[in-house]
Amino acid sequence: MGISARVDQWLRTHREKVVGWRRHIHANPELSHMEYATTDFIEGVLRDHGLEPVRFPGTGLMVDIGPESDQRLAFRADLDALPISEETDLEFASTVPGVAHACGHDVHTTVALATACALAESDLEHGVRVIFQPAEEVMEGGASDVITWGGLEGVGAIFAVHAEPKLRVGRVGLRTGAITSASDVLKLKVCGPGGHSSRPHLTSDVVYALSKVATELPGLLSRRIDPRTGTVLVFGTINAGYAPNAIPETGTISGTLRTADIATWRTNEPLVRELIGQILAPTGCTHELEYQKGVPPVLNDDLATALLADATRSIDPQAVVHAPQSSGGEDFSWYLEHVPGSMARLGCWPGEGVKQDLHRGDLVVDERSIGVGVRLFAAVVEQYGAGATDGFLAE
Structure with missing residues (x-):
């Protein structure tokens, strides 16, 4: 059984638990550089699944899975919430006045957390690193700190997803070159x-x-x-x-x-x-x-984006769509100054009702997007292990 099949089976078994992780994170948002409880929660889950995460100074952490490698495949998620009041009627709405996960970081974190736990039960040919980055929403953002703390040491390529409430769940938006500004x-x-x-x-x-x-x-x-x-x-x-x-x-x-x-x-x-x-x-x-000065544009590597496209099509041949270039900033760009990689737009609109926007207190995402993100990361791991990375790994 391949990695994608194993991860899919793991997801089917643990779906309710994974959704529970997301709802816990969503209900307990923390601002940039203050993600202490979120870091504790993620560390506890990872250790419960037999992994040994390494905490960064302050907040955030990373975990290595699989064999030692000088060309690890990395996935990045961001932990912080926004100083925005939540305006939804969700049972698991923010319990912190004036703070909310209005940019989908709770989804990013849950995708990365579930990916790490599922891969812990798989036989990997290549080492994988999952980075849980603090403070994406502020300048100076946490990406630069993660790099300083050694987060990219031994990494050959890095990938991430970003929630996109204007894109139907199940779709993955890809773009070569600048996807942010x-x-x-x-x-x-x-x-x-x-x-x-x-x-x-x-x-x-x-x-x-x-x-x-x-x-x-x-x-x-x-x-x-x-x-x-x-x-x-x-x-x-x-x-x-x-x-x-x-x-x-x-x-x-x-x-x-x-x-x-x-x-x-x-x-x-x-x-x-x-x-x-x-x-x-x-x-x-x-x-x-x-x-x-803020952050540079996120410049998606062409070969890394092609790998993402192949991985997406292996899940659903119709899932890949063209992502428009955004005028927003994203500090994932700092990682791509050092190693090749790509960021994808993860559809989280349920397919009916109003298409909402990020950084709004009324943002509600379709939780099915979590499974899509995890399966996408698993497919990237499978492609990576099959040698699809030839020609773009960091030297």
């Missing part, structure tokens, strides 16, 4: 001598300066950056002043700059600084720019 944060403070609005010539008009940045910077970027890179600047806040007849001394504007192109991401900051300086120079205002 980089997302940087800009916070600009503009200063100048304020004064009475009847004498603007005696001031440096901060409100006017901020308005120039808000309208001109996005346009200038669109003329300096290849539009095929999907680079978009959107301002979310602008604040200045306290009275209609007074020109303020300071004001701020902040927003996000997103791109699907990693080369553009690496050169955006100096260009933004150059253009802001040029926009503000005629106004006489001074400025301070805080430019916070």
